[in-house]
Amino acid sequence: MKTALTIAGTDPSGGAGIQADIKTMTANGVFATCAVTALVAQNTTGVKSIVECTPDFLAEELDCVFTDIFPDAVKTGMVSSIPLIRVIAAKLKEYGAKNLVVDPVMVATSGDRLITEDAVSALKELLLPLATVLTPNIPEAEILSGMTIRSAADMEAAARAISEQYGCAVLCKGGHQINDADDLLWRCGSGKWFHGKRINNPNTHGTGCTLSSAIASNLAKGFDLDTAVERAKAYISGALGAMLDLGRGSGPMNHMFDLKSIYCTEKAD
Ligand SMILES: Nc1ncnc2c1ncn2[C@@H]1O[C@H](COP(=O)(O)OP(=O)(O)OP(=O)(O)O)[C@@H](O)[C@H]1O
Numbered sequence: 001m002k003t004a005l006t007i008a009g010t011d012p013s014g015g016a017g018i019q020a021d022i023k024t025m026t027a028n029g030v031f032a033t034c035a036v037t038a039l040v041a042q043n044t045t046g047v048k049s050i051v052e053c054t055p056d057f058l059a060e061e062l063d064c065v066f067t068d069i070f071p072d073a074v075k076t077g078m079v080s081s082i083p084l085i086r087v088i089a090a091k092l093k094e095y096g097a098k099n100l101v102v103d104p105v106m107v108a109t110s111g112d113r114l115i116t117e118d119a120v121s122a123l124k125e126l127l128l129p130l131a132t133v134l135t136p137n138i139p140e141a142e143i144l145s146g147m148t149i150r151s152a153a154d155m156e157a158a159a160r161a162i163s164e165q166y167g168c169a170v171l172c173k174g175g176h177q178i179n180d181a182d183d184l185l186w187r188c189g190s191g192k193w194f195h196g197k198r199i200n201n202p203n204t205h206g207t208g209c210t211l212s213s214a215i216a217s218n219l220a221k222g223f224d225l226d227t228a229v230e231r232a233k234a235y236i237s238g239a240l241g242a243m244l245d246l247g248r249g250s251g252p253m254n255h256m257f258d259l260k261s262i263y264c265t266e267k268a269d
C-alpha cells in the first residue's frame with residue numbers, strides 16, 4: 001500500500017487540518033501518517049487557542065515516520081512559526097522527501113491566523129522551493145505574488161510569477177472567490193484550467209486541506225500531477241456534494257461519501 005504523510009495542525013471538530021488530511025488520504029486509498037505541528041482548539045465557528053509543538057518534538061515525530069514508514073508523498077498544511085518551518089525544511093531535505101504538496105495555509109476560513117506574520121518569509125524562503133506543487137487560495141496567491149487578483153487573467157499572472165520564483169508547479173484555487181470553482185495549474189511554463197461545478201454548499205471548512213491531501217494521495221499512487229489534480233477535484237466535488245450539515249458554523253464535508261463498507265450501515269429504525 002502506498003503511504004502519505006501530513007505535517008499540519010489539528011482540528012478537534014474533525015473538518016480541517018490533520019483530521020481532514022487523514023480522512024482524505026484514507027478515502028483516496030493510501031496509508032496516512034502524520035506529524036502534528038500545533039494543537040489547535042477550534043471548531044466550525046473559529047479558533048479558540050493554539051499550542052505549538054516544540055521544534056525538537058516535531059523533529060522526533062518526523063524522524064519516527066521517515067525512518068519507519070517512508071512516505072510516497074508528503075503534504076504540509078499549518079506550519080505555524082519560523083522554528084517549526086526550519087525543522088520541517090531540514091527534515092524534508094535530510095530524508096529526500098518526494099512528491100511534496102505545500103498548502104501555504106495562512107488564515108482559516110473563520111479569519112483566524114494559522115501562521116505568525118514573520119513566518120511567512122520563512123515559508124517562502126525555506127519550504128516553497130522544496131515543493132512539487134503549491135496550492136494557494138486567492139488571498140495566499142496575492143501574498144506570495146505581491147499582485148492583486150480580481151479575475152481569471154490575474155490568477156494566471158500570479159500563478160506564473162509564483163511558479164517562476166519558487167521553481168515549482170502552482171495550483172491557484174478559484175474556490176468561492178473568483179469563478180465557479182475553477183482552479184488553475186501552472187507548470188512547466190504553461191497553465192491548465194481544472195473546471196469544477198460550483199456546489200451550493202455553505203459548509204466549506206477544510207476544503208483547502210482536503211484538496212491538497214487528495215493531490216498528495218494521488219501523487220503517492222504514481223499519477224502525474226495533472227491527473228492527480230483532476231482526481232482530487234473529482235473527490236472534493238463528491239465530498240462537498242454529499243451536503244453534510246454539521247456544526248454551528250461553516251461545517252465539514254463528508255470525506256467518506258464514497259465508502260460502501262458494511263461497517264458503515266446505519267442502524268435500522
Ligand atoms: N462551492 C464549491 N463548489 C465546488 N468546489 C468548491 C467550492 N468551494 C471551493 N471549492 C473547491 O475546493 C478546493 C479548495 O478551494 P478553496 O479556494 O476553498 O481553498 P481554501 O480557501 O484554501 O480552502 P479553506 O476553506 O480550507 O481555507 C478548490 O478545488 C475549489 O475549487
Ligand SMILES: Cc1ncc(COP(=O)(O)O)c(N)n1
Nearest residue numbers: 009010016017108109205206
Ligand atoms: C489546523 C488547520 N489547518 C488548516 C485550516 C484551514 O482550513 P479552513 O480555512 O477551512 O478553516 C484550519 N482551519 N486548521
